[in-house]
Amino acid sequence: MIWRSISSFAAASAVVGMLSLAPMRSVAQSGEKGNAKGKNLGGPGGVIAVNGVRDENLPPPPEGPAPRFYDGKPDLSGVWLSGNYSFSSMGGALPLQPWAQKVMEDRRATQGRDDPEAKCLPAGVPRITPYPFKIIQAPKVIAMLFEGNVHSYRQLFLDRGHDKDLDPSWMGESIASWQGNTLVVDTVNFNDKTWLNGAGAPHSDKLHVTERYSRPDLGHLDVEITMEDPGAFTKPHTFKRSHVLSATWEIHEYVCNEFNVDVDRLVGR
Amino acid sequence: MRVLAAVLALLIGLPAFAHHSFSAEYDANKPVNIKGVVAKLAWVNPHAYIYVDTKDASGKVSRYAFETSSPNALLRRGWKRDSLKEGDEITVDGYLAKDPRPLTDGSLHGNARLVTMANGKTVFAGTSADDGGPGK
Numbered sequence: 001m002i003w004r005s006i007s008s009f010a011a012a013s014a015v016v017g018m019l020s021l022a023p024m025r026s027v028a029q030s031g032e033k034g035n036a037k038g039k040n041l042g043g044p045g046g047v048i049a050v051n052g053v054r055d056e057n058l059p060p061p062p063e064g065p066a067p068r069f070y071d072g073k074p075d076l077s078g079v080w081l082s083g084n085y086s087f088s089s090m091g092g093a094l095p096l097q098p099w100a101q102k103v104m105e106d107r108r109a110t111q112g113r114d115d116p117e118a119k120c121l122p123a124g125v126p127r128i129t130p131y132p133f134k135i136i137q138a139p140k141v142i143a144m145l146f147e148g149n150v151h152s153y154r155q156l157f158l159d160r161g162h163d164k165d166l167d168p169s170w171m172g173e174s175i176a177s178w179q180g181n182t183l184v185v186d187t188v189n190f191n192d193k194t195w196l197n198g199a200g201a202p203h204s205d206k207l208h209v210t211e212r213y214s215r216p217d218l219g220h221l222d223v224e225i226t227m228e229d230p231g232a233f234t235k236p237h238t239f240k241r242s243h244v245l246s247a248t249w250e251i252h253e254y255v256c257n258e259f260n261v262d263v264d265r266l267v268g269r
Numbered sequence: 270m271r272v273l274a275a276v277l278a279l280l281i282g283l284p285a286f287a288h289h290s291f292s293a294e295y296d297a298n299k300p301v302n303i304k305g306v307v308a309k310l311a312w313v314n315p316h317a318y319i320y321v322d323t324k325d326a327s328g329k330v331s332r333y334a335f336e337t338s339s340p341n342a343l344l345r346r347g348w349k350r351d352s353l354k355e356g357d358e359i360t361v362d363g364y365l366a367k368d369p370r371p372l373t374d375g376s377l378h379g380n381a382r383l384v385t386m387a388n389g390k391t392v393f394a395g396t397s398a399d400d401g402g403p404g405k
Contacts, residue, residue: 111293112290112293113293115289115290118289118290120315147341198290252341254315255314257314257315259313260315261372262289262294262315265370265378266294267294267367268293
């Protein structure tokens with residue numbers, strides 16, 4: 001009964017949330033050519049265009065204290081949107097070794113033609129896509145479900161150490177632990193097939209990513225990311241990202257290979 | 270000056286696109302303004318396509334296939350799978366693909382930035398407002 005009440009409440013909240021969005025999206029105006037900022041443009045239903053990837057047109061994230069999981073740890077669950085999405089920026093120039101710098105410049109010169117993302121391959125870690133992701137938390141594992149670039153997932157294991165004998169993988173192997181209110185995620189075991197960002201920065205299979213997740217309040221998830229790669233970097237590189245909670249969005253299906261006619265049309269010149 | 274150029278190249282050299290870079294596939298120097306009727310809205314991933322039939326002065330009909338954003342991103346912008354219906358009159362401001370070959374179905378290939386409906390409403394159809402492509 002209590003669960004039914006909760007789910008009814010959740011459904012009602014979702015409806016109220018959707019309705020409350022409506023007045024914020026006033027009827028579109030015409031004559032906005034050349035001003036396609038996404039802010040004042042109408043969707044076909046007469047609603048203002050909500051940027052599909054960022055939250056600038058959405059209501060601010062809900063306020064309140066960071067929730068706690070029943071074991072007392074911070075609860076990181078939710079549908080998260082990139083608060084400062086960037087296709088290429090990772091907090092300044094990456095300390096790339098000369099060969100890696102050359103590879104990045106070549107990729108840039110061909111307009112990102114060979115980007116694995118364009119071929120509907122996984123984004124890897126810590127590359128971010130403009131689509132939301134969902135965190136589902138359990139005591140021994142935390143799951144991250146990514147809407148894009150392809151449906152992919154990460155499992156952050158809390159109850160064991162790294163497996164020493166795994167094949168290299170696209171998303172790596174992630175072992176997590178709590179340090180106070182911060183979830184520290186240690187990820188290794190990558191292949192070298194992904195790009196670190198849209199600018200084409202490469203990495204080697206020695207890539208080691210350390211992420212420190214914290215939820216300062218209900219609506220925000222902050223991450224400090226350190227990349228180490230003795231095969232491609234000259235020194236470690238640390239940067240920060242922030243994500244905002246969407247109280248009204250769910251992750252959607254995104255089957256990238258459904259009609260990917262782009263693949264043989266990326267001329268890159 | 271070189272530093273400035275390098276920074277600018279970093280900022281604009283590779284326009285961001287959710288799935289692929291704009292400039293790898295489309296030509297910012299080939300803008301088109303196509304007025305016609307909707308043949309269909311293909312609600313598919315990774316990009317939805319708007320097919321538009323347009324007549325030239327001689328009455329010859331050409332079909333354009335305009336790439337837009339992904340259905341999930343369009344949905345969050347207020348679109349639905351039936352937002353455009355066959356026969357709807359629209360105008361598409363967009364850009365032609367660098368590769369001049371038609372799609373396998375014979376449609377001319379472009380990327381839609383703005384769609385203007387018959388009632389004058391203008392809709393942003395690009396992948397995102399910050400994809401770096403033209404028209405932003």
